[in-house]
Amino acid sequence: MKKLIAGAMLLGASSLAFAQPGCGVGAMIWKGQSGIAPHVLAATTNATLWNQTFGMTTGTLGCNTNEAIQSMAMYMDSNVDKVARDMSRGEGENLDTLAVLLNIDKADRPEFRKLMQDNFATIFPSSDTTSDQAVSAIVALMESHEGLSKYVA
Numbered sequence: 001m002k003k004l005i006a007g008a009m010l011l012g013a014s015s016l017a018f019a020q021p022g023c024g025v026g027a028m029i030w031k032g033q034s035g036i037a038p039h040v041l042a043a044t045t046n047a048t049l050w051n052q053t054f055g056m057t058t059g060t061l062g063c064n065t066n067e068a069i070q071s072m073a074m075y076m077d078s079n080v081d082k083v084a085r086d087m088s089r090g091e092g093e094n095l096d097t098l099a100v101l102l103n104i105d106k107a108d109r110p111e112f113r114k115l116m117q118d119n120f121a122t123i124f125p126s127s128d129t130t131s132d133q134a135v136s137a138i139v140a141l142m143e144s145h146e147g148l149s150k151y152v153a
Contacts, residue, residue: 068101068102068103068151068152069102069135069139069152071101071102072098072101072102072135072138073131073132073135075097075098075101076098076131076134076135077131077132079094079097080129080130080131080134082094083095083098083134084120084123084124084129084134087116087117087120087123087124088117088120088124089117090113090114090116090117091113095113095116096109098112098116098138099112099113102142102151102152103151104148104151108147108148108151111147111148112142112148115141115142115145115148116138116141119137119141122137122141123137123138123141139152
């Protein structure tokens with residue numbers, strides 16, 4: 001019985017390591033709640049139901065299959081306040097990190113920084129904006145931008 005429990009815990013932990021923020025049934029159930037507890041509960045729900053792998057493979061359940069966007073989402077999840085600060089100024093290490101994670105060419109980075117700064121209020125409409133909401137807003141802005149849409153396609 002102990003081996004079964006240990007195996008289940010190991011499997012659960014490995015599933016959590018690959019969890020994508022804001023993705024899967026767990027994220028849908030706990031949507032709009034911030035903090036570590038809802039994030040862990042969402043990841044645990046996804047690991048228990050095995051739905052996140054399906055969602056990431058098929059692009060359903062709120063999962064994005066673009067690896068660059070997934071990387072940005074994971075970075076934003078831990079650094080949303082720092083990114084917001086840099087974005088409001090239109091410069092900074094955290095904003096540059098987003099550009100690198102999104103594989104934005106150096107020639108397009110000034111345009112990216114300007115778009116983020118000009119649309120700061122859209123990306124972060126309130127101090128309660130979650131990282132998932134900010135990521136969705138960033139992707140939507142980039143999709144509608146002629147020069148930057150290629151990075152989120």
